[in-house]
Amino acid sequence: MNTPFTRFAEWLAAAEATEPNDPNAVALATATPQGRPSVRIVLLKGWDEQGFVVYTNLTGRKSLELKANPFVQLNFHWKTQRRQIRIEGPVEQVSDHEADAYFATRPRLSQAGAWASLQSRPLPDRATFETRLEEVLQRFPDEIPRPPHWSGWRIIPESIEFWQDRDGRLHDRELFTLGTDGWTSGLLYP
Numbered sequence: 001m002n003t004p005f006t007r008f009a010e011w012l013a014a015a016e017a018t019e020p021n022d023p024n025a026v027a028l029a030t031a032t033p034q035g036r037p038s039v040r041i042v043l044l045k046g047w048d049e050q051g052f053v054v055y056t057n058l059t060g061r062k063s064l065e066l067k068a069n070p071f072v073q074l075n076f077h078w079k080t081q082r083r084q085i086r087i088e089g090p091v092e093q094v095s096d097h098e099a100d101a102y103f104a105t106r107p108r109l110s111q112a113g114a115w116a117s118l119q120s121r122p123l124p125d126r127a128t129f130e131t132r133l134e135e136v137l138q139r140f141p142d143e144i145p146r147p148p149h150w151s152g153w154r155i156i157p158e159s160i161e162f163w164q165d166r167d168g169r170l171h172d173r174e175l176f177t178l179g180t181d182g183w184t185s186g187l188l189y190p
């Protein structure tokens with residue numbers, strides 16, 4: 001069957017072998033219901049044919065936009081590979097069980113940060129954040145549970161485009177689209 005997932009696995013593995021940092025870094029574009037876009041880098045923490053999972057605060061800007069307009073585009077760009085992948089589709093929140101399992105793997109400081117950070121909101125000064133962090137560390141001397149405001153979003157792919165640099169800007173582009181009969185693909189002009 002012609003699906004984009006084998007290619008995605010190959011390209012991510014190639015990037016893991018050559019990128020100096022964060023080969024799983026991906027730009028996540030969201031938009032308000034009025035169509036005003038915003039984009040930021042996040043880390044891909046899991047993927048399969050059901051979707052691509054990223055974790056974040058559920059009360060920050062990106063999550064508020066996703067709650068109002070649950071559609072995104074992801075964009076991986078691997079400079080060492082001269083490749084780009086764009087993934088488009090709706091999102092859903094991951095289950096509490098899945099989020100708990102991922103949160104439990106994070107270092108203690110990152111776990112505490114998830115409680116202490118009011119992501120995307122104004123911070124008067126760094127000391128305020130550090131005081132909040134200290135309070136969290138004292139409140140949870142042992143295990144730190146996942147905050148209710150921190151979880152994952154699963155991007156459910158409806159289209160995936162693979163872009164490979166070629167001489168003279170005569171690049172290769174292949175767009176996979178999910179239809180009622182499964183995935184089909186075609187080329188795009190560069």
Ligand SMILES: Cc1cc2nc3c(=O)[nH]c(=O)nc-3n(C[C@H](O)[C@H](O)[C@H](O)COP(=O)(O)O)c2cc1C
Binds near residue numbers: 038040041055062120
């Ligand atoms: C390499 C890199 C990886 C990042 N990964 C994440 C991530 O996985 N989750 C996250 O919430 N923020 C991550 N950030 C921070 C985001 O880019 C962003 O600043 C933050 O999520 C707030 O975005 P928002 O205000 O649009 O919600 C990362 C930043 C960089 C540069």
